[in-house]
Amino acid sequence: MALPDAIFRNAIDLNRYGNKVSTDVARRFVDICVRSVQELSVLDRKGLGDSYRAARLRSIVAQMEKSLGGWKKYANKHVIKELQGLAKVEAGFIEDQLQKVIPRGVRKNIQVNGVEISPKFAENIVSVDPTKIRSRAVGRQLAGFLGETSLSDAIGANMTLPNGNIVQDAFDKIADGSVQLFRNTVRDGLATGETTPQMTRRLLGNSKENDTANILQMSQKGGLLTSPPINQVRTLVRTSINQVANSAALTVYQANSDITKKYRYTATLDSRTTAVCGALDGRIFDYEKGPKPPQHFNCRSTVVPEIDYENLPFDPPPTARKRATADGQMSADTDYAKWLYMQPNKIQAQVLGGKFNKETNKFEGSFRYFQRLASRDDPRTALAKFVRADGSRVTLAQLKSRYGKPDNIPIVRIPVAEVAKVAPRKAPALTYAPTVQPKIAVSRGKDIAGGRLTKLDGYRKDYKKLLRQHTEVREELNGIHGKMNRTKDMAKWRALNETRDPLILRKNKLRADIDRIDKQGFQEMFELRKEAIAASSITRAEAREAIGKMKFVGFREGRERIREELEEFAVMFNGGGIVKNGRKIKGRPNKISTVRVANGRAHNANQGDGTSLIKVPNKSGGYFGEDDAKATLFHEAAHSLEGQSEKNVAMAVAFRNNRAKSLTPVSPKGLKGTISDGYYLREAVIRDSFISPYVGRPYRTTGRDISKLPKGVKVGEIYDEATEVISMGAEHFSNPENMFRLYQADPEHFFMILSLTRTTY
Amino acid sequence: MVIKLLVKEGSENATLTLQSSPSFVVISGSEELKSDIEFESKFAYDSVGHIMNLGSIFAQDLYIFMVDLYGKENVEILEGKEQIKDDDKELAILEKNGVT
Numbered sequence: 001m002a003l004p005d006a007i008f009r010n011a012i013d014l015n016r017y018g019n020k021v022s023t024d025v026a027r028r029f030v031d032i033c034v035r036s037v038q039e040l041s042v043l044d045r046k047g048l049g050d051s052y053r054a055a056r057l058r059s060i061v062a063q064m065e066k067s068l069g070g071w072k073k074y075a076n077k078h079v080i081k082e083l084q085g086l087a088k089v090e091a092g093f094i095e096d097q098l099q100k101v102i103p104r105g106v107r108k109n110i111q112v113n114g115v116e117i118s119p120k121f122a123e124n125i126v127s128v129d130p131t132k133i134r135s136r137a138v139g140r141q142l143a144g145f146l147g148e149t150s151l152s153d154a155i156g157a158n159m160t161l162p163n164g165n166i167v168q169d170a171f172d173k174i175a176d177g178s179v180q181l182f183r184n185t186v187r188d189g190l191a192t193g194e195t196t197p198q199m200t201r202r203l204l205g206n207s208k209e210n211d212t213a214n215i216l217q218m219s220q221k222g223g224l225l226t227s228p229p230i231n232q233v234r235t236l237v238r239t240s241i242n243q244v245a246n247s248a249a250l251t252v253y254q255a256n257s258d259i260t261k262k263y264r265y266t267a268t269l270d271s272r273t274t275a276v277c278g279a280l281d282g283r284i285f286d287y288e289k290g291p292k293p294p295q296h297f298n299c300r301s302t303v304v305p306e307i308d309y310e311n312l313p314f315d316p317p318p319t320a321r322k323r324a325t326a327d328g329q330m331s332a333d334t335d336y337a338k339w340l341y342m343q344p345n346k347i348q349a350q351v352l353g354g355k356f357n358k359e360t361n362k363f364e365g366s367f368r369y370f371q372r373l374a375s376r377d378d379p380r381t382a383l384a385k386f387v388r389a390d391g392s393r394v395t396l397a398q399l400k401s402r403y404g405k406p407d408n409i410p411i412v413r414i415p416v417a418e419v420a421k422v423a424p425r426k427a428p429a430l431t432y433a434p435t436v437q438p439k440i441a442v443s444r445g446k447d448i449a450g451g452r453l454t455k456l457d458g459y460r461k462d463y464k465k466l467l468r469q470h471t472e473v474r475e476e477l478n479g480i481h482g483k484m485n486r487t488k489d490m491a492k493w494r495a496l497n498e499t500r501d502p503l504i505l506r507k508n509k510l511r512a513d514i515d516r517i518d519k520q521g522f523q524e525m526f527e528l529r530k531e532a533i534a535a536s537s538i539t540r541a542e543a544r545e546a547i548g549k550m551k552f553v554g555f556r557e558g559r560e561r562i563r564e565e566l567e568e569f570a571v572m573f574n575g576g577g578i579v580k581n582g583r584k585i586k587g588r589p590n591k592i593s594t595v596r597v598a599n600g601r602a603h604n605a606n607q608g609d610g611t612s613l614i615k616v617p618n619k620s621g622g623y624f625g626e627d628d629a630k631a632t633l634f635h636e637a638a639h640s641l642e643g644q645s646e647k648n649v650a651m652a653v654a655f656r657n658n659r660a661k662s663l664t665p666v667s668p669k670g671l672k673g674t675i676s677d678g679y680y681l682r683e684a685v686i687r688d689s690f691i692s693p694y695v696g697r698p699y700r701t702t703g704r705d706i707s708k709l710p711k712g713v714k715v716g717e718i719y720d721e722a723t724e725v726i727s728m729g730a731e732h733f734s735n736p737e738n739m740f741r742l743y744q745a746d747p748e749h750f751f752m753i754l755s756l757t758r759t760t761y
Numbered sequence: 762m763v764i765k766l767l768v769k770e771g772s773e774n775a776t777l778t779l780q781s782s783p784s785f786v787v788i789s790g791s792e793e794l795k796s797d798i799e800f801e802s803k804f805a806y807d808s809v810g811h812i813m814n815l816g817s818i819f820a821q822d823l824y825i826f827m828v829d830l831y832g833k834e835n836v837e838i839l840e841g842k843e844q845i846k847d848d849d850k851e852l853a854i855l856e857k858n859g860v861t
Contacts (some may be wrong), residue, residue: 073766143787378788451769474797478830478835479833482831482832482834483768484771485769485771485834485835496771504793511800599783600783601851602811603809617814617817619784619785619816619817629814631811631812632814633813635810677827690809694806694810697810704806724810731810731812
């Protein structure tokens with residue numbers, strides 16, 4: 001069982017255990033009450049004078065008071081004894097769980113530290129002055145935990161935990177209140193002529209001595225004298241158990257700081273969870289710096305350690321983590337706010353306040369604010385706004401004064417991926433043979449991604465729209481600037497200047513949105529890249545050996561960087577174009593044998609001996625860090641990757657031609673690419689909506705000189721020496737940001753290149 | 762040969778300088794235009810399909826890039842007209858003999 005699962009299961013067991021302890025305490029209480037009430041029957045004897053009856057009643061009450069005094073001592077001692085035993089069991093349980101996290105092979109090196117549970121552990125926890133412990137988060141501290149600058153109504157800071165004093169006080173109050181209630185009820189009953197059976201019924205309900213029922217059944221049976229105290233006992237015991245269990249667990253976690261440095265506050269995902277626990281759910285804190293359960297009476301929250309896998313010599317288990325909710329299992333990253341946001345109006349209204357309005361035929365109330373705020377920000381931030389400084393829920397009146405009507409809260413649409421439904425993909429093969437069919441390559445790429453990129457698909461529409469809108473705003477600004485440059489009228493110039501301000505604001509907003517989407521894809525692409533390198537069919541040593549044999553000419557500066565980047569390319573694409581030799585074909589790029597580090601246009605040229613020379617720049621540093629020239633290097637190396645396998649060339653040609661309506665090249669100047677237009681190009685291209693029109697650039701030989709044509713190609717026949725399909729695709733694989741951009745602009749192109757990371761030669 | 766381009770955008774002006782072609786771009790003047798150029802370069806390619814690299818760019822590519830961004834009337838070549846023409850000639854030769 002995974003660690004969180006075991007802890008959740010333990011929480012359920014603790015709940016059952018709490019019921020057992022509280023049943024023991026409550027049963028004794030009920031027995032005393034029943035015996036005291038039964039004594040009332042003596043008052044019914046005929047012929048007794050009022051003074052005798054009064055004296056008899058005083059005697060019964062005194063006896064009850066004495067019995068309940070004994071019960072108070074028993075209850076306090078019994079609960080502390082049970083809690084002490086629980087602390088030991090819990091500490092042992094947590095130690096076992098931490099032990100299970102560590103794989104057998106490394107247990108010798110990493111040991112789980114146990115903790116000594118002192119004889120007074122439980123008593124200390126439940127007996128400390130409540131004003132001196134503040135595990136309950138309130139006021140500014142709570143605001144800090146929730147990421148809010150302030151929380152409304154900083155009241156209730158004196159709300160304290162149900163510690164030993166309170167438990168003891170509570171037992172005292174239960175006993176004293178019961179005696180008083182008993183006395184008053186009997187006195188009033190006698191004064192109003194109520195019979196003893198009537199009073200007994202009112203006081204005890206169906207409670208009986210030596211009852212074998214559990215705590216819940218006892219509570220339901222009880223009358224005025226027994227039912228409320230039974231519920232109070234249950235609450236006190238459950239809350240104390242939660243407090244001791246979590247304190248024991250945290251003590252063990254802190255003793256193992258090399259395994260865990262942080263913990264996750266974990267609430268129960270159902271409609272009975274309080275606002276404060278719901279808002280804290282899923283948040284991660286350093287030990288001793290965050291809130292601890294219980295945050296309130298009857299709190300069911302717990303703490304789960306965050307295992308420090310980054311600094312441990314083993315990886316997390318591969319199983320997908322899930323967490324239990326009232327609706328069944330959900331992804332482990334579902335926090336309470338997200339869960340609540342997915343619930344129907346009825347549940348949201350139940351949790352956050354609201355009711356069904358029969359006139360309007362819809363649910364109304366505080367929860368509407370949550371829905372609007374969650375749409376504007378995110379569910380977690382929205383839920384935090386529902387918590388007051390004392391941990392209670394913000395009222396509808398406060399929400400109204402803060403936001404007006406719910407509809408007044410603007411829903412600023414931030415990019416949220418709409419997850420498309422996809423058929424499950426089969427597991428990718430470790431390696432593939434080259435294919436000439438783009439469709440097969442695309443399908444392989446999808447298998448490699450294994451549905452992981454589906455969540456990014458929802459951004460595509462927004463991404464393209466934002467880029468288009470950005471271009472439109474820029475063009476509009478250009479028009480205004482042109483007029484400003486031409487005008488000689490100062491007033492007109494000023495007027496034009498004023499019109500550009502809102503456009504500049506809009507342009508900056510669009511850029512922020514584009515950047516936000518770019519960031520979404522980074523992690524997934526980073527992982528795909530890492531996997532491609534890890535799954536390579538060649539070793540780094542093989543790549544280094546092949547690169548070591550290459551002839552480097554030109555600038556010395558930058559050669560080391562180029563070697564490293566070529567090695568990365570070789571490992572990523574299984575040696576294609578770097579380690580592996582392809583069939584010699586005239587004019588076609590092949591395995592790289594020479595690297596010219598020089599200024600001038602980067603290119604890849606067949607040397608006539610079946611190998612290629614690539615010319616690449618030596619400068620890498622620039623505006624965007626070290627990767628500036630890497631894309632260019634990947635581009636040129638990818639020409640060799642394509643050319644060394646005839647199947648790769650055939651696949652690239654088919655990919656380009658299958659998508660184009662016409663194979664007649666056209667001028668690129670007016671063509672629109674998905675990311676970039678063709679304004680900068682000079683050579684004719686085959687037209688389609690590629691990431692850039694340059695992807696459609698053909699390299700065709702139709703010459704009449706037979707000596708320039710490869711074997712098998714007739715004069716006048718169209719022959720593709722190369723394409724820009726693989727080179728343009730592979731250059732985007734030089735870093736995760738560019739990979740994501742290609743994925744957004746042209747997913748088929750992306751998947752085809754991804755398939756090449758598993759294609760071996 | 763130094764190449765200098767002047768971009769005029771209403772009240773904002775910027776000068777882009779290349780010490781040679783190719784080399785890195787030095788942008789002086791309006792911060793607004795500088796941020797424009799940096800952002801747009803992430804979505805641009807040069808004449809031979811390479812992702813735009815302001816750390817090593819040809820005069821011809823820079824000029825075309827600026828003209829596309831701001832319009833021909835807002836971009837002035839202060840120095841290096843010849844170099845831009847030379848870049849174009851080099852590209853024409855290369856395109857006949859190599860795979861770019």
